[in-house]
Amino acid sequence: MAAVEERTFVRAEARYVRTAPRKAQLVAEQIRGRTVPEARTILAFMTRDAARDVEKVLTSAVANAEANHGLDGDELYVLTATVGSGPTLKRWRARARGRVARIKKRTCHITIALALPEEQAIPAPLPKPAPVAAPVPEPEPEPELEAEAVEEEEAPKPKRAPREKAADTAETAEEKPKPKRAPRKKAETAEAEEKPKPKRAPRKKAEPKASADKPKTTPKKKTEDS
Numbered sequence: 001m002a003a004v005e006e007r008t009f010v011r012a013e014a015r016y017v018r019t020a021p022r023k024a025q026l027v028a029e030q031i032r033g034r035t036v037p038e039a040r041t042i043l044a045f046m047t048r049d050a051a052r053d054v055e056k057v058l059t060s061a062v063a064n065a066e067a068n069h070g071l072d073g074d075e076l077y078v079l080t081a082t083v084g085s086g087p088t089l090k091r092w093r094a095r096a097r098g099r100v101a102r103i104k105k106r107t108c109h110i111t112i113a114l115a116l117p118e119e120q121a122i123p124a125p126l127p128k129p130a131p132v133a134a135p136v137p138e139p140e141p142e143p144e145l146e147a148e149a150v151e152e153e154e155a156p157k158p159k160r161a162p163r164e165k166a167a168d169t170a171e172t173a174e175e176k177p178k179p180k181r182a183p184r185k186k187a188e189t190a191e192a193e194e195k196p197k198p199k200r201a202p203r204k205k206a207e208p209k210a211s212a213d214k215p216k217t218t219p220k221k222k223t224e225d226s
Helices: 021-031 036-045 050-069 144-154 167-175 187-194
Strands: 010-017 077-085 089-094 100-105 108-115
Touching (some): 021 036, 036 050, 050 108
Antiparallel strands (some): 010 108, 077 108, 089 100
16 A cells, blocks of 8 residues: 655645736745744735735635644744746737737736644644534424314305395385485576666767868869860
């Protein structure tokens, strides 16, 4: 049987990070070979944007060591911190005279490995707890009330006797006629229609006044030529 190799490091990797490989590599070089508390302090005070991505990978590696192998994160140090190039997203930008300029949006893969001092062996992974099966609910006994309700549903219900209509009340209702309403008085409206409306007196035409200044002129007679 082949001997099982002992692991000496715990690693974590972030792939397709939207940062240029050169920018992330400058940050990774600062924490390589340092302890975890020192690396956290350096990354917290760095002003580069790539430091936030490297810090997330370091936190993930520490969590793997603590949860899977039962180690203390402050006792570990950064064994390796590497940055590899990922695929490049190509975009275009409009330029003068109908030309275009290429835009390269680079990505990278960040890998960090942690180890114990003096390269001690990492303990085997902790056994995972066996999944607990959900308890099967026991069938509840049927209560006696449900049996009684089923028997009541099966038994036919008694039919109601038809109601007897009173013949006397129907006959009296047919004999009595409905009272007629009294007609409205139309005397006042008839008198108002008979009275004729008074006619207006005709207006007198104003006679034209004869002017005393102008003398009356007699029409001239036509003379025949001899």
